[in-house]
Amino acid sequence: MGLEEYFPVWNQLTSGERELLLGTAVKRTAPKGALLHSGSADCVGLFVLRSGQLRAFILSDEGKEITIYRLFERDVCLFSASCMMKNIQFDVDVEAEKDTEMWVVPADVYKRLMDGSLAVANYTNQLMASRFSEVMWLVEQIMWKSFDKRLAEFLLEESALNDGNTLKITHEKIASHLGTAREVVTRMLRYFQSEGMVSLARGTVELTDRKRLQALVK
Amino acid sequence: MGLEEYFPVWNQLTSGERELLLGTAVKRTAPKGALLHSGSADCVGLFVLRSGQLRAFILSDEGKEITIYRLFERDVCLFSASCMMKNIQFDVDVEAEKDTEMWVVPADVYKRLMDGSLAVANYTNQLMASRFSEVMWLVEQIMWKSFDKRLAEFLLEESALNDGNTLKITHEKIASHLGTAREVVTRMLRYFQSEGMVSLARGTVELTDRKRLQALVK
Numbered sequence: 001m002g003l004e005e006y007f008p009v010w011n012q013l014t015s016g017e018r019e020l021l022l023g024t025a026v027k028r029t030a031p032k033g034a035l036l037h038s039g040s041a042d043c044v045g046l047f048v049l050r051s052g053q054l055r056a057f058i059l060s061d062e063g064k065e066i067t068i069y070r071l072f073e074r075d076v077c078l079f080s081a082s083c084m085m086k087n088i089q090f091d092v093d094v095e096a097e098k099d100t101e102m103w104v105v106p107a108d109v110y111k112r113l114m115d116g117s118l119a120v121a122n123y124t125n126q127l128m129a130s131r132f133s134e135v136m137w138l139v140e141q142i143m144w145k146s147f148d149k150r151l152a153e154f155l156l157e158e159s160a161l162n163d164g165n166t167l168k169i170t171h172e173k174i175a176s177h178l179g180t181a182r183e184v185v186t187r188m189l190r191y192f193q194s195e196g197m198v199s200l201a202r203g204t205v206e207l208t209d210r211k212r213l214q215a216l217v218k
Numbered sequence: 219m220g221l222e223e224y225f226p227v228w229n230q231l232t233s234g235e236r237e238l239l240l241g242t243a244v245k246r247t248a249p250k251g252a253l254l255h256s257g258s259a260d261c262v263g264l265f266v267l268r269s270g271q272l273r274a275f276i277l278s279d280e281g282k283e284i285t286i287y288r289l290f291e292r293d294v295c296l297f298s299a300s301c302m303m304k305n306i307q308f309d310v311d312v313e314a315e316k317d318t319e320m321w322v323v324p325a326d327v328y329k330r331l332m333d334g335s336l337a338v339a340n341y342t343n344q345l346m347a348s349r350f351s352e353v354m355w356l357v358e359q360i361m362w363k364s365f366d367k368r369l370a371e372f373l374l375e376e377s378a379l380n381d382g383n384t385l386k387i388t389h390e391k392i393a394s395h396l397g398t399a400r401e402v403v404t405r406m407l408r409y410f411q412s413e414g415m416v417s418l419a420r421g422t423v424e425l426t427d428r429k430r431l432q433a434l435v436k
Binding site: 058066085086087088089090114115116117118121122124125126127128129130131132133135136137138139140 | 276284303304305306307308332333334335336339340342343344345346347348349350351353354355356357358
């Protein structure tokens with residue numbers, strides 16, 4: 001299957017726009033661990049994922065990282081082409097977390113599409129709104145409300161009480177222990193899972209990286 | 219002057235779109251202190267500022283606030299109409315910091331414009347990119363690098379050394395004291411100024427709210 005199966009609003013493009021895309025997008029594979037984009041230093045273009053997994057993160061001067069989102073099959077990475085939008089003034093790094101196949105659409109080509117196609121412009125809006133929401137969630141939950149710490153602490157305590165890494169407990173129950181809503185617990189547990197700290201199954205939470213959970217509590 | 223002088227891409231609208239806007243936008247005044255928009259509970263519409271000043275902030279369960287941006291004459295507040303974008307999943311509150319005059323464009327009207335006009339869609343993209351950048355800056359500087367604390371500490375120490383609230387010092391010099399770039403210092407000082415903690419003039423920084431600066435350090 002080609003780019004036409006993966007590009008989000010392909011059906012709403014004109015034939016000229018389709019030709020432009022097919023003529024300029026480059027297929028690329030990246031091995032696990034490869035750094036694909038680094039801050040504002042490069043502007044490699046828009047990534048459209050065919051398979052694999054990418055991680056976008058910000059990096060402090062001291063080398064600390066915060067993952068801001070992950071990308072999977074069919075996802076589109078906008079910030080690797082952020083130079084095309086003059087108002088984006090922050091730096092995001094992107095690395096491959098698994099062996100990844102993708103198309104790279106040059107930034108200037110995507111800009112032309114955005115400037116000429118309502119479908120692409122509004123798709124970009126929705127994409128940015130999603131990423132924005134993920135970052136706002138991180139701001140509120142992790143940096144502000146410290147809910148990640150409280151949840152990690154709770155999981156470690158429960159695990160010590162049960163003498164094992166697998167907790168039989170519902171998200172609902174955790175929520176009532178911590179005085180919050182089930183949705184908040186579910187979302188943070190999924191975040192922990194995406195970071196490899198826990199593994200979720202119906203009615204159970206398995207602690208898969210105690211060290212990182214302990215590091216969160218400190 | 220009417221909305222046609224203030225709406226950002228007025229010149230690029232069709233006559234039908236202009237009529238729609240003029241026929242549905244409502245002029246509104248808000249006294250200083252008024253809460254104009256509160257989270258996802260309401261979706262009052264897009265604000266286009268004629269005069270005055272608005273503040274957008276997020277609010278924790280415990281009532282703590284973080285200002286995420288301010289709006290001045292001719293600015294547009296998107297998140298008071300966030301219901302029109304299904305991917306925006308965070309809550310922002312908006313209050314008037316000064317007596318404010320504005321037009322309110324109903325969310326569904328703005329959505330129609332965005333879906334029909336390339337100019338409006340791409341303007342919205344740029345607007346969101348700007349706000350996104352401001353939030354990312356806050357994340358990196360304040361919550362992560364704690365540069366606000368270091369700068370507040372430095373200003374208070376200098377003020378104690380000089381025995382006065384007005385420091386004669388350039389941003390360049392502050393930057394070299396703190397081992398950072400001038401731009402970083404300037405931006406944080408402007409943030410402090412917008413929060414009423416300092417007042418800036420050529421070559422001087424006046425401390426106007428020592429208590430809040432001290433609170434930052436703690």
